[in-house]
Amino acid sequence: MLMHGTTRRGFLLRGIMGGGAVTLGLPLLDAFLDNNGTAFAATLGGGRLPVRFGTWFWGCGMIPDRWQPKKTGTDYDLPPQLAPIANVKQHVSVLTGFDVVLDGKGNLPHLTGNTGVRTGAPTDDWLAIRAPTIDVLIADAIGGGSFFRSLELSADGNPRTSYSFRDGRSMNSATPNAVEFYRKIFGPDFNDPNKADFKPDPRIMVRRSVLSGVTEQRRALESSLGATDKARLDQYFTSVREMEGKLALQLQKPPPAEACVVPADAPAVSGDTTDVEQRKINHRLMAQMLAMALACNQTRVFNMSFSTAASDLRQAGQTTGYHQNTHEELIDRSIGYQPTVDFFAIRNMEAWADFVSALAAIKEGDGTLLDNTLVFAHSDVSYAKNHDVLGIPVMLAGRAGGKVKTGLHIQGNGETISRVGLTLQQVMGISVDSWGIDAMNTKRPISEILA
Numbered sequence: 001m002l003m004h005g006t007t008r009r010g011f012l013l014r015g016i017m018g019g020g021a022v023t024l025g026l027p028l029l030d031a032f033l034d035n036n037g038t039a040f041a042a043t044l045g046g047g048r049l050p051v052r053f054g055t056w057f058w059g060c061g062m063i064p065d066r067w068q069p070k071k072t073g074t075d076y077d078l079p080p081q082l083a084p085i086a087n088v089k090q091h092v093s094v095l096t097g098f099d100v101v102l103d104g105k106g107n108l109p110h111l112t113g114n115t116g117v118r119t120g121a122p123t124d125d126w127l128a129i130r131a132p133t134i135d136v137l138i139a140d141a142i143g144g145g146s147f148f149r150s151l152e153l154s155a156d157g158n159p160r161t162s163y164s165f166r167d168g169r170s171m172n173s174a175t176p177n178a179v180e181f182y183r184k185i186f187g188p189d190f191n192d193p194n195k196a197d198f199k200p201d202p203r204i205m206v207r208r209s210v211l212s213g214v215t216e217q218r219r220a221l222e223s224s225l226g227a228t229d230k231a232r233l234d235q236y237f238t239s240v241r242e243m244e245g246k247l248a249l250q251l252q253k254p255p256p257a258e259a260c261v262v263p264a265d266a267p268a269v270s271g272d273t274t275d276v277e278q279r280k281i282n283h284r285l286m287a288q289m290l291a292m293a294l295a296c297n298q299t300r301v302f303n304m305s306f307s308t309a310a311s312d313l314r315q316a317g318q319t320t321g322y323h324q325n326t327h328e329e330l331i332d333r334s335i336g337y338q339p340t341v342d343f344f345a346i347r348n349m350e351a352w353a354d355f356v357s358a359l360a361a362i363k364e365g366d367g368t369l370l371d372n373t374l375v376f377a378h379s380d381v382s383y384a385k386n387h388d389v390l391g392i393p394v395m396l397a398g399r400a401g402g403k404v405k406t407g408l409h410i411q412g413n414g415e416t417i418s419r420v421g422l423t424l425q426q427v428m429g430i431s432v433d434s435w436g437i438d439a440m441n442t443k444r445p446i447s448e449i450l451a
Contacts, residue, residue: 053135058348059310062345067079067345076094081346084350091397097411098416099412100392107122107389113380114380120134120440138424151185153175276313276322276344279313283355292362304355306352370398374400390414422442
């Protein structure tokens with residue numbers, strides 16, 4: 001049975017697999033849209049294409065002289081740590097010089113700056129957080145029109161790596177890996193009515209494709225589509241199966257290898273991916289699946305954490321991680337900065353570019369998924385060596401359905417970073433005239449980014 005329309009579950013194919021119901025979301029096809037490709041067809045209730053909002057977080061900031069552009073406006077330059085975004089620069093705006101105002105409060109490393117950015121009120125105590133994070137405010141306004149009110153994801157394998165919360169006692173825990181995320185977005189109805197505590201088995205779901213459960217429904221749908229939609233749907237189903245194949249490899253026992261010798265004391269398996277290159281691979285896979293979830297209207301609000309605030313990333317074979325290096329690595333006098341810290345900062349921006357590319361790769365209506373999304377990327381500090389909360393790096397990606405300009409560098413000149421949060425809420429349709437608490441309260445949105 002094909003479920004369609006602007007319902008809570010969006011456009012769906014529903015079928016049976018392994019004795020349980022499976023649900024597969026569909027991308028927005030031309031058949032669902034008006035002749036301009038900007039709204040749902042009148043037969044589906046009309047209305048504009050949904051606009052999504054999300055955050056993307058990385059820990060330990062950057063080295064200001066290596067990250068901050070010198071030029072403002074549309075022709076901004078890309079210093080070495082921003083160079084990885086070259087291929088997506090047209091989609092990304094860079095905001096520098098916006099500060100978290102401490103107003104006499106202490107600066108608790110990796111917390112104060114983060115809460116100042118996300119809640120408009122810095123705190124030096126988790127339990128003293130005084131306001132919801134901006135994603136929660138936006139999800140309250142727009143999250144009801146999709147299956148999940150919001151999706152929280154952590155690429156490091158830890159469900160507690162989440163910076164989404166209503167207050168200090170109610171954090172929204174994250175989906176910590178690609179397998180669990182797959183199960184979450186592709187199997188919401190996969191349940192056994194005879195077992196109250198039954199949980200979907202990802203081994204079954206990836207070894208027997210969810211596509212096999214909707215074969216008849218898929219064929220019926222394809223028979224009613226034009227050539228363009230058929231090609232798009234085929235590309236989408238191919239992407240789903242390729243994703244399942246990648247996940248299946250993670251669940252299979254590796255083949256014998258004579259040179260492999262298990263050490264006497266096997267290391268504990270934590271599930272974390274601290275090797276920065278492996279983290280990037282895991283993150284890229286999760287970003288691609290998130291793009292599918294957004295395209296299928298599984299959610300309209302998301303939070304992706306690439307690393308923790310006190311970043312846990314490491315280089316393969318090294319015992320000293322990113323965070324420790326920000327404090328202990330000496331500045332190389334011949335180049336004027338910490339080379340290992342610089343290495344990690346560049347890897348962070350490579351991951352950010354991967355994320356933007358994943359959303360830009362999906363066609364939607366007369367544009368792309370990214371065109372109908374607004375992503376707010378930020379860190380917890382600016383210069384991690386001294387936990388500075390002045391000039392915390394911020395980037396925006398996407399056009400929010402045409403409401404936002406892209407490809408700009410805007411210099412804040414020391415003004416409060418809560419101006420960013422106020423602007424994001426207004427763009428997403430929230431009726432709010434001011435945002436932030438005490439010295440961070442502002443009534444001034446950043447008009448330069450508004451289309």
